Amino acid sequence: MKKLLSVSFAFAGLAMSLTVTAPAMAQTPDEATMKLGQRVFLMCRSCHSTENDGRHKVGPNLNGLFGAKAGAKADFKYSDAVAKSGIIWSEETINEWLVKPKDFLPGNKMAFAGVPKEPDRKALIAYLKVQTK
Numbered sequence: 795m796k797k798l799l800s801v802s803f804a805f806a807g808l809a810m811s812l813t814v815t816a817p818a819m820a821q822t823p824d825e826a827t828m829k830l831g832q833r834v835f836l837m838c839r840s841c842h843s844t845e846n847d848g849r850h851k852v853g854p855n856l857n858g859l860f861g862a863k864a865g866a867k868a869d870f871k872y873s874d875a876v877a878k879s880g881i882i883w884s885e886e887t888i889n890e891w892l893v894k895p896k897d898f899l900p901g902n903k904m905a906f907a908g909v910p911k912e913p914d915r916k917a918l919i920a921y922l923k924v925q926t927k
Protein backbone atom coordinates (compact mmCIF):
# COMPACT_ATOMS: atom_id res chain seq x y z
CA MET A 795 0.00 0.00 0.00
CA LYS A 796 2.78 2.34 0.96
CA LYS A 797 4.57 1.67 -2.31
CA LEU A 798 1.47 2.36 -4.39
CA LEU A 799 1.07 5.74 -2.75
CA SER A 800 4.58 6.89 -3.55
CA VAL A 801 4.14 5.84 -7.16
CA SER A 802 1.01 7.92 -7.58
CA PHE A 803 2.79 10.87 -5.99
CA ALA A 804 5.57 10.55 -8.50
CA PHE A 805 3.01 10.60 -11.31
CA ALA A 806 1.32 13.66 -9.88
CA GLY A 807 4.68 15.42 -9.81
CA LEU A 808 5.37 14.51 -13.43
CA ALA A 809 1.93 15.69 -14.56
CA MET A 810 2.47 18.99 -12.79
CA SER A 811 5.84 19.69 -14.33
CA LEU A 812 4.44 18.86 -17.78
CA THR A 813 1.53 21.29 -17.49
CA VAL A 814 3.91 24.02 -16.35
CA THR A 815 6.41 23.75 -19.21
CA ALA A 816 4.18 22.84 -22.17
CA PRO A 817 2.31 26.17 -22.66
CA ALA A 818 5.50 28.21 -22.23
CA MET A 819 7.16 26.23 -25.02
CA ALA A 820 4.24 26.72 -27.38
CA GLN A 821 4.44 30.51 -27.07
CA THR A 822 8.14 31.25 -27.28
CA PRO A 823 10.60 29.27 -29.35
CA ASP A 824 13.72 28.22 -27.46
CA GLU A 825 16.72 30.50 -27.42
CA ALA A 826 18.73 28.52 -29.98
CA THR A 827 15.85 28.68 -32.48
CA MET A 828 15.42 32.41 -31.96
CA LYS A 829 19.16 32.97 -32.41
CA LEU A 830 19.28 30.98 -35.63
CA GLY A 831 16.12 32.71 -36.87
CA GLN A 832 17.63 36.10 -36.16
CA ARG A 833 20.80 35.14 -38.00
CA VAL A 834 18.84 33.95 -41.05
CA PHE A 835 16.76 37.16 -40.96
CA LEU A 836 19.96 39.13 -41.61
CA MET A 837 19.35 38.12 -45.25
CA CYS A 838 15.94 39.79 -45.20
CA ARG A 839 16.63 42.81 -43.03
CA SER A 840 18.00 45.04 -45.76
CA CYS A 841 14.61 44.84 -47.51
CA HIS A 842 12.11 44.19 -44.68
CA SER A 843 11.27 45.69 -41.29
CA THR A 844 9.06 43.72 -38.88
CA GLU A 845 7.95 46.16 -36.20
CA ASN A 846 4.50 47.72 -35.94
CA ASP A 847 4.32 50.64 -38.40
CA GLY A 848 7.88 49.93 -39.51
CA ARG A 849 8.74 51.65 -42.78
CA HIS A 850 8.75 49.85 -46.08
CA LYS A 851 12.19 49.37 -47.57
CA VAL A 852 12.71 47.66 -50.93
CA GLY A 853 10.17 45.14 -49.60
CA PRO A 854 7.06 45.75 -47.50
CA ASN A 855 7.02 45.96 -43.71
CA LEU A 856 6.14 42.46 -42.44
CA ASN A 857 4.23 43.35 -39.27
CA GLY A 858 1.02 41.32 -38.89
CA LEU A 859 2.20 38.88 -41.57
CA PHE A 860 0.75 35.65 -40.15
CA GLY A 861 -2.91 35.32 -41.16
CA ALA A 862 -2.71 38.30 -43.54
CA LYS A 863 -3.49 38.18 -47.23
CA ALA A 864 -0.46 38.45 -49.50
CA GLY A 865 -0.04 42.00 -50.76
CA ALA A 866 -2.09 43.51 -47.94
CA LYS A 867 -0.04 46.61 -47.10
CA ALA A 868 -2.07 49.35 -48.76
CA ASP A 869 0.82 51.77 -49.24
CA PHE A 870 3.26 49.30 -50.80
CA LYS A 871 3.37 48.71 -54.53
CA TYR A 872 3.32 44.94 -55.01
CA SER A 873 3.67 43.02 -58.24
CA ASP A 874 0.46 41.55 -59.63
CA ALA A 875 1.94 38.11 -58.94
CA VAL A 876 1.78 38.77 -55.20
CA ALA A 877 -1.20 41.12 -55.09
CA LYS A 878 -3.46 38.76 -57.04
CA SER A 879 -2.18 35.49 -55.61
CA GLY A 880 -4.99 35.09 -53.09
CA ILE A 881 -2.49 33.55 -50.68
CA ILE A 882 -2.94 33.80 -46.94
CA TRP A 883 0.42 33.86 -45.18
CA SER A 884 0.83 30.99 -42.71
CA GLU A 885 3.77 28.88 -41.55
CA GLU A 886 3.14 26.60 -44.55
CA THR A 887 2.77 29.25 -47.26
CA ILE A 888 5.69 31.33 -45.96
CA ASN A 889 7.80 28.18 -45.92
CA GLU A 890 6.96 27.40 -49.56
CA TRP A 891 7.54 31.03 -50.58
CA LEU A 892 10.98 31.05 -48.97
CA VAL A 893 12.23 27.85 -50.61
CA LYS A 894 12.40 29.64 -53.95
CA PRO A 895 10.20 32.75 -54.29
CA LYS A 896 10.66 32.86 -58.06
CA ASP A 897 9.08 29.42 -58.48
CA PHE A 898 6.35 29.83 -55.89
CA LEU A 899 4.93 33.05 -57.40
CA PRO A 900 6.42 33.56 -60.87
CA GLY A 901 6.66 37.22 -61.81
CA ASN A 902 7.06 38.51 -58.26
CA LYS A 903 9.61 41.27 -57.68
CA MET A 904 11.37 39.98 -54.58
CA ALA A 905 14.95 39.73 -55.79
CA PHE A 906 15.91 36.93 -53.45
CA ALA A 907 17.03 33.39 -54.30
CA GLY A 908 15.51 31.68 -51.26
CA VAL A 909 16.52 29.95 -48.04
CA PRO A 910 17.57 26.48 -49.18
CA LYS A 911 17.99 24.73 -45.81
CA GLU A 912 14.84 23.54 -44.08
CA PRO A 913 16.12 24.05 -40.49
CA ASP A 914 17.03 27.64 -41.42
CA ARG A 915 13.54 28.29 -42.77
CA LYS A 916 11.92 26.72 -39.72
CA ALA A 917 13.91 28.87 -37.31
CA LEU A 918 13.34 31.97 -39.44
CA ILE A 919 9.57 31.38 -39.46
CA ALA A 920 9.52 30.85 -35.67
CA TYR A 921 11.51 34.08 -35.29
CA LEU A 922 9.22 35.98 -37.68
CA LYS A 923 6.16 34.79 -35.79
CA VAL A 924 7.44 36.53 -32.67
CA GLN A 925 8.91 39.59 -34.40
CA THR A 926 5.93 40.43 -36.64
CA LYS A 927 3.31 40.29 -33.87
Ligand code: HEC
Pocket residue numbers: 834835837838839840841842852853854856859863864865866867871872873874875876877883888892901902903904905906909
Ligand atom coordinates in the same frame (compact mmCIF):
# COMPACT_ATOMS: atom_id res chain seq x y z
C1 HEC B 1 16.29 42.44 -52.19
C2 HEC B 1 15.20 42.72 -51.31
C3 HEC B 1 14.50 41.59 -50.60
C4 HEC B 1 15.05 40.60 -49.81
C5 HEC B 1 16.52 40.33 -49.54
C6 HEC B 1 13.93 39.86 -49.26
N1 HEC B 1 12.75 40.38 -49.71
FE1 HEC B 1 10.87 39.75 -49.22
N2 HEC B 1 10.06 41.05 -50.54
C7 HEC B 1 10.77 41.96 -51.30
C8 HEC B 1 9.88 42.62 -52.23
C9 HEC B 1 10.25 43.69 -53.27
C10 HEC B 1 8.59 42.08 -51.99
C11 HEC B 1 7.32 42.37 -52.77
C12 HEC B 1 7.24 41.32 -53.88
C13 HEC B 1 6.20 41.58 -54.93
O1 HEC B 1 5.32 42.44 -54.77
O2 HEC B 1 6.30 40.90 -55.97
C14 HEC B 1 8.75 41.10 -50.91
C15 HEC B 1 7.70 40.36 -50.36
C16 HEC B 1 7.82 39.52 -49.27
C17 HEC B 1 6.72 38.89 -48.59
C18 HEC B 1 5.25 39.07 -48.90
C19 HEC B 1 4.75 40.25 -48.07
C20 HEC B 1 3.31 40.63 -48.23
O3 HEC B 1 2.94 41.70 -47.71
O4 HEC B 1 2.54 39.89 -48.86
C21 HEC B 1 7.26 38.15 -47.57
C22 HEC B 1 6.52 37.30 -46.57
C23 HEC B 1 8.69 38.31 -47.64
N3 HEC B 1 9.01 39.13 -48.67
C24 HEC B 1 9.60 37.71 -46.77
C25 HEC B 1 10.98 37.79 -46.91
C26 HEC B 1 11.91 37.09 -46.06
C27 HEC B 1 11.52 36.25 -44.85
C28 HEC B 1 13.17 37.35 -46.54
C29 HEC B 1 14.49 36.79 -46.06
C30 HEC B 1 14.63 35.38 -46.04
C31 HEC B 1 13.02 38.26 -47.66
N4 HEC B 1 11.68 38.49 -47.87
C32 HEC B 1 14.06 38.79 -48.40
C33 HEC B 1 12.12 42.21 -51.21
C34 HEC B 1 13.05 41.43 -50.54
